[in-house]
Amino acid sequence: MQVVEHLELSADAQALACGLSRLNDLAEKLSSLFELPGTWTYATQLVLEEVFTNIVHYGQVGPADPIIVDVRVEDGFLEVLICDRGISFNPFADTPEPDRTSGVDERPVGGLGVFLVKELVHSYVYERVGSQNKLTLRMAIDS
Amino acid sequence: MTETTNLSGKRLNIDADINDGIVVAQVDGRVDTTTSVEFEAGIQALFAPEHRQVVLDFRGVDYVSSAGLRAVLLLARAAEEANCKMKIAGMNSDVRSIFEVTGFQKVVPVFDDVATALNAGS
Numbered sequence: 001m002q003v004v005e006h007l008e009l010s011a012d013a014q015a016l017a018c019g020l021s022r023l024n025d026l027a028e029k030l031s032s033l034f035e036l037p038g039t040w041t042y043a044t045q046l047v048l049e050e051v052f053t054n055i056v057h058y059g060q061v062g063p064a065d066p067i068i069v070d071v072r073v074e075d076g077f078l079e080v081l082i083c084d085r086g087i088s089f090n091p092f093a094d095t096p097e098p099d100r101t102s103g104v105d106e107r108p109v110g111g112l113g114v115f116l117v118k119e120l121v122h123s124y125v126y127e128r129v130g131s132q133n134k135l136t137l138r139m140a141i142d143s
Numbered sequence: 144m145t146e147t148t149n150l151s152g153k154r155l156n157i158d159a160d161i162n163d164g165i166v167v168a169q170v171d172g173r174v175d176t177t178t179s180v181e182f183e184a185g186i187q188a189l190f191a192p193e194h195r196q197v198v199l200d201f202r203g204v205d206y207v208s209s210a211g212l213r214a215v216l217l218l219a220r221a222a223e224e225a226n227c228k229m230k231i232a233g234m235n236s237d238v239r240s241i242f243e244v245t246g247f248q249k250v251v252p253v254f255d256d257v258a259t260a261l262n263a264g265s
Contacts, residue, residue: 043237
């Protein structure tokens, strides 16, 4: 399997904007490399932003431990592996389904990030391996 | 009117035109984790009892994440409290699909363009 990109991002909240900027650039670079439409770039930037900000805000990752993003290509899919050494947390199992039907008065604030990730990726897998959270996200690139 | 810069070098800009109690706020840029607080503050500053309608012109918004949706929800609540009618017009298809999949058209009325939003009454 071909590794096309490898990023190490600080989990420090002060460096959040810098990390997001690098992820946005990564999505644009991949989009250009595989000649994918703007909609794909938007979806990929959104998925990366939601996952990354969740880890930075709630993961309690140590200051010396980077968040590692590896991108690989396999079978017409882009596989994005995101690893961190924060607290054990499976975003896909440990978050409730958000309210998507009520109006402004009843609508709870938040909870949409993980939902959007689930909507926008082809598949997702969470594993706790030793002291690491490993998220594997697959996105189609053969469109 | 309100301008902020995020570190990716992409700017969020809000430019408001106020005419006879009707506010049309042209928003340009990205509403993400790094700009959503400034977006919320910039729009909230436009809510006032004498402003019956605040229409957000989103033609220039090319990206909204869940942080942006959160800001929109908080703004919709603030608008109600201020007795203003907030509407969003002119979203591109990518942004619109994020609103639709999260059911956000029930949080704030969404229109194809500013003229339609204004004609939909206050």
